[in-house]
Amino acid sequence: MKRLAMTLLTFMALTPTAYSEIVTENIVYKHGDVPLEGFLAYDDSIKGERPGVLLVHEWWGLNDYVRERAKQIARLGYAAFALDMYGKGKVTKHPEQAKEWAQQLYNNMEIWQQRAQAGLKVLQKNPAVDRTRVAAIGYCFGGSTVQMLAYSGAEIKGVVSFHGSLMPPPAQPAIPVKAKVLILHGAADPLVTQEAMMKYIGDMETSGMDWQMVIFGGAKHGFTNPDADKAGMQVVGYNKDADRRSWEYMKVFFQEIFAPAPKDS
Amino acid sequence: MKRLAMTLLTFMALTPTAYSEIVTENIVYKHGDVPLEGFLAYDDSIKGERPGVLLVHEWWGLNDYVRERAKQIARLGYAAFALDMYGKGKVTKHPEQAKEWAQQLYNNMEIWQQRAQAGLKVLQKNPAVDRTRVAAIGYCFGGSTVQMLAYSGAEIKGVVSFHGSLMPPPAQPAIPVKAKVLILHGAADPLVTQEAMMKYIGDMETSGMDWQMVIFGGAKHGFTNPDADKAGMQVVGYNKDADRRSWEYMKVFFQEIFAPAPKDS
Numbered sequence: 001m002k003r004l005a006m007t008l009l010t011f012m013a014l015t016p017t018a019y020s021e022i023v024t025e026n027i028v029y030k031h032g033d034v035p036l037e038g039f040l041a042y043d044d045s046i047k048g049e050r051p052g053v054l055l056v057h058e059w060w061g062l063n064d065y066v067r068e069r070a071k072q073i074a075r076l077g078y079a080a081f082a083l084d085m086y087g088k089g090k091v092t093k094h095p096e097q098a099k100e101w102a103q104q105l106y107n108n109m110e111i112w113q114q115r116a117q118a119g120l121k122v123l124q125k126n127p128a129v130d131r132t133r134v135a136a137i138g139y140c141f142g143g144s145t146v147q148m149l150a151y152s153g154a155e156i157k158g159v160v161s162f163h164g165s166l167m168p169p170p171a172q173p174a175i176p177v178k179a180k181v182l183i184l185h186g187a188a189d190p191l192v193t194q195e196a197m198m199k200y201i202g203d204m205e206t207s208g209m210d211w212q213m214v215i216f217g218g219a220k221h222g223f224t225n226p227d228a229d230k231a232g233m234q235v236v237g238y239n240k241d242a243d244r245r246s247w248e249y250m251k252v253f254f255q256e257i258f259a260p261a262p263k264d265s
Numbered sequence: 266m267k268r269l270a271m272t273l274l275t276f277m278a279l280t281p282t283a284y285s286e287i288v289t290e291n292i293v294y295k296h297g298d299v300p301l302e303g304f305l306a307y308d309d310s311i312k313g314e315r316p317g318v319l320l321v322h323e324w325w326g327l328n329d330y331v332r333e334r335a336k337q338i339a340r341l342g343y344a345a346f347a348l349d350m351y352g353k354g355k356v357t358k359h360p361e362q363a364k365e366w367a368q369q370l371y372n373n374m375e376i377w378q379q380r381a382q383a384g385l386k387v388l389q390k391n392p393a394v395d396r397t398r399v400a401a402i403g404y405c406f407g408g409s410t411v412q413m414l415a416y417s418g419a420e421i422k423g424v425v426s427f428h429g430s431l432m433p434p435p436a437q438p439a440i441p442v443k444a445k446v447l448i449l450h451g452a453a454d455p456l457v458t459q460e461a462m463m464k465y466i467g468d469m470e471t472s473g474m475d476w477q478m479v480i481f482g483g484a485k486h487g488f489t490n491p492d493a494d495k496a497g498m499q500v501v502g503y504n505k506d507a508d509r510r511s512w513e514y515m516k517v518f519f520q521e522i523f524a525p526a527p528k529d530s
Binding site: 198201204205210212215216217218248252256 | 459462463466467469470475476477478479481482506514520
């Protein structure tokens with residue numbers, strides 16, 4: 001009986017508990033001369049290396065929304081790092097300001113990709129991270145950013161774009177794309193026209209990349225952000241169903257890309 | 266220690282085991298004067314009512330492929346019933362014959378929907394089934410069929426179409442559609458043109474239905490069937506990644522539709 005109980009205790013130790021503690025930390029780093037400040041979150045009760053997930057903020061900058069997402073990712077057992085694409089403290093609630101900051105990166109693809117890679121390096125170097133198992137997720141502007149990060153040939157297993165614009169894959173990638181791509185898209189997102197969506201699908205098929213796209217009926221731009229409606233923009237809106245479902249699909253995606261490759265039968 | 270072990274044993278009893286036994290049974294039933302024979306599968310180790318899943322075969326008829334899928338569904342803990350859309354014993358490997366049988370139903374929407382409902386009734390009446398929690402899934406022709414079943418206003422929680430044609434929703438449904446819709450579609454499926462896909466997305470948005478669509482890069486028609494390539498048809502082909510992923514998404518969908526409604530926060 002004693003031996004049985006020990007076996008059962010071992011079994012239970014392997015199941016997740018509700019008592020894990022999430023540790024967070026602001027990390028200052030640089031891209032060239034630009035000082036940046038990101039946000040790290042991980043479960044302190046997990047010992048050793050674990051998969052790492054990079055998070056890229058919306059066009060507002062690194063705000064509480066993406067910090068909360070980083071903590072949610074940490075609760076899944078991964079090490080999460082929300083990078084900073086704009087510069088230490090550059091956060092806003094004004095669309096005009098957000099647009100200006102995002103535009104500066106849209107207009108310079110090289111800096112855009114390198115800025116994302118700078119954040120990726122911080123995550124990869126963290127001792128809690130198994131650097132062979134890293135993914136990137138992003139919201140809106142951040143969704144576009146993780147697509148661009150994939151196209152840069154970054155050493156990551158996959159990227160997940162939540163209501164990001166659909167970025168055309170490079171016609172001839174300078175270096176092969178290693179990341180699998182999961183696009184989570186709102187059918188009622190007016191920032192992406194039907195024509196743009198069809199062109200994207202065609203281009204992705206030609207690219208030979210490993211890609212999937214989920215289209216959520218009735219979901220607008222920004223469908224994962226409960227505060228989306230506060231911005232007072234017609235095109236954005238929270239959608240609870242699409243929020244919950246897209247998160248579940250992301251978890252399935254992580255299970256695949258962070259697992260050993262399935263054996264051929 | 267004894268009490269602890271007992272508690273742990275109770276805990277373990279609630280976790281699924283690898284030793285469950287799948288019971289199968291051929292069930293003869295009728296739609297009007299047409300004799301039909303379906304295939305039931307369920308886990309005998311589960312007591313009492315459980316959610317039920319209706320399966321609709323490809324245009325070949327009720328063959329071993331869909332029987333195997335029914336057993337897989339039963340292993341997930343659901344009661345599975347693979348219905349018969351054509352008539353007892355009507356199974357073929359010849360595309361011309363399959364096309365003829367499918368066409369007879371395509372040409373008569375009323376009979377098509379009623380034939381599916383006849384199978385649904387068999388499942389709903391089964392004592393192992395919680396009839397408030399029933400879904401329908403289908404492959405190719407069967408994928409189209411479950412969409413039509415949803416449009417008929419059937420009392421089901423949801424439908425999943427695996428590489429089915431995209432059926433336009435009724436402009437003004439006679440009765441409200443109760444089922445949530447999950448479409449699992451191959452980006453390289455030549456049976457669905459880009460124009461048809463765009464029209465479908467627009468129509469579904471107008472319909473007000475709860476719908477989602479996953480597009481799998483590189484996947485042809487029939488992507489879930491390991492024997493797809495044997496048919497010698499250019500348009501169909503097995504795709505292991507899309508097969509595995511679509512199955513996982515179906516499981517996520519079932520978890521949602523078979524669970525109690527999420528509380529509003």
